[in-house]
Every structure is written in C-alpha cells, then in structure tokens.
Amino acid sequence: MRQGYEERPSRFDGAVVWTWTPSARPARTVLPDGCMDLIWTGGRIVVAGPDTRAFRVAPSDRGPSAAIRFAPGTAPALLGVPAHELRDDRVELAALWPGGLVRRLTERIDRAADPAAALERLALDRAAETAPPDPLTAAVADGLRRGRTVGQTAAQVGLGPRQLHRRSLAAFGYGPKTLARVLRLQRALALVRSGLPYAEAAAVAGCADQAHLAREMRDLAGTTLGAYFAPGEDAAAGANSDTPQPSGSRTTA
Known part of the structure; x- marks a missing residue:
C-alpha cells in the first residue's frame, strides 16, 4: 500500500477526493485553502471547517483517512450549516446530522473496499436531496x-x-x-x-x-x-x- 497523500478529481462538481495513509513522517499540518472537507478516519466522519490559519492534525486523527474536499462555498448547502459556524474547527458529522443516520453511513464506509469512493457516493446522494449552493x-x-x-x-x-x-x-x-x-x-x-x-x-x-x-x-x-x-x-x-x-x-x- 502506498504511503502518504493522494488525490483525484471527484464526480462531485469542483470537489477533490483524497486519501492519507500514514508514513514515517510524524504529523500533518493543513494550510488554509478556502475549502471544507468531509473526512472518514478511524470509524468516524468529521467535517473540517474553513481555516483561517494552519491547522495541526491531532495525533488521534493521524491514521488512514479518506475524504472529499469541496470547492469553496459548496459544502454548507450539503451539510445544512453556515460555514462560519465551523470556522477553524473540526466537528463530528453526528453533531450536524441525526446520530442514527451517521452511524449507518459510517458503518457503510467502514465496510467499503474503497472508503474514498463510498464517501464520495455519500456526498453525491446527499446533494441529490438538498438545495444547491448559493449560485453567487x-x-x-x-x-x-x-x-x-x-x-x-x-x-x-x-x-x-x-x-x-x-x-x-x-x-x-x-x-x-x-x-x-x-x-x-x-x-x-x-x-x-x-x-x-x-x-x-x-x-x-x-x-x-x-x-x-x-x-x-x-x-x-x-x-x-x-x-x-x-x-x-x-x-x-x-x-x-x-x-x-x-x-x-x-x-x-
């Protein structure tokens, strides 16, 4: 299995799917990029809010990860929460969506042969059920x-x-x-x-x-x-x- 960071364009408009497999390097620091991410790691789904400063990844979150990074401005409609409420924060998806739903989604991704593709499917399905982002x-x-x-x-x-x-x-x-x-x-x-x-x-x-x-x-x-x-x-x-x-x-x- 390759170690480190890899990404590819997503089928979700403007988004990027990425994976992280731990290597010998001890930590990750995330720079502000105007984006928000939906991240699966360690049997959890976490929302990474928009950063205004460098974010140091916690030791508990340095295991294998899969995520979808949304283009600036597109995640709030999908998640159902204004972006400023998540600024400089990492929030469990269960704090934003019903707990039972998140448990089922997490279990589905846990079992998936390709967690990144499963997470991408989650985002695409959710987008089909929600209003589009602010067109401006x-x-x-x-x-x-x-x-x-x-x-x-x-x-x-x-x-x-x-x-x-x-x-x-x-x-x-x-x-x-x-x-x-x-x-x-x-x-x-x-x-x-x-x-x-x-x-x-x-x-x-x-x-x-x-x-x-x-x-x-x-x-x-x-x-x-x-x-x-x-x-x-x-x-x-x-x-x-x-x-x-x-x-x-x-x-x-």
Missing part, C-alpha cells in the same frame, strides 16, 4: 482567485459590500477579503512549486512583492517560505497540488 459563490470565489478586488467582485455579482460580506460568511466561513488572501497564498505556493522564484510567484499571484508574500505565509501558514519548501519535506503529501481546488494538507516534521 462560485462567481465570487472565481473573481477573487483571479485577483479582483472585493469591490470589483461585489460589482461583478451585483451585491453591495455588506451583502457580499454576509453571503461570504455563510458560504466560505469568512469575509471576501480573507478568502482573497487565502486563495492568493495558495496560488503563490502552486507557482513556486511549478518552478517560479519566490519574487516572480508573488508578483503573478497578486502580492505587492516577495516581502508581502512572506508576511502572508507567516500570518496564514505559521511558517516561512524557506521552511515550507525545505529539501526533505514531503511535497507530495503536502497536497497544494495544481488542482482546481488545491488541498491545504501537507506533511511536516
């Missing part, structure tokens, strides 16, 4: 990802700044300014991984300069660019790969 969320995330200002994004989707902020809290877990910072950092990290120097990646991603990128890295990721990309770090497990919705998960020493 994809446009908001796309505008901010492309480097538009909050004001430009509000105008693009036809909302005032206060309306945009309120809708963003429910959809993304935080306001559009924070989402823009998170998406910009993820884009910069992907550019560095593709081979661009720090300064060039910072400029292309929309940072004022390399120092600006370094500050964002410290504020949002709790580390430095040099430490994050240090030789010997398991970059494959640090998912932040070049996918439409990059993961924020990585292995650190």
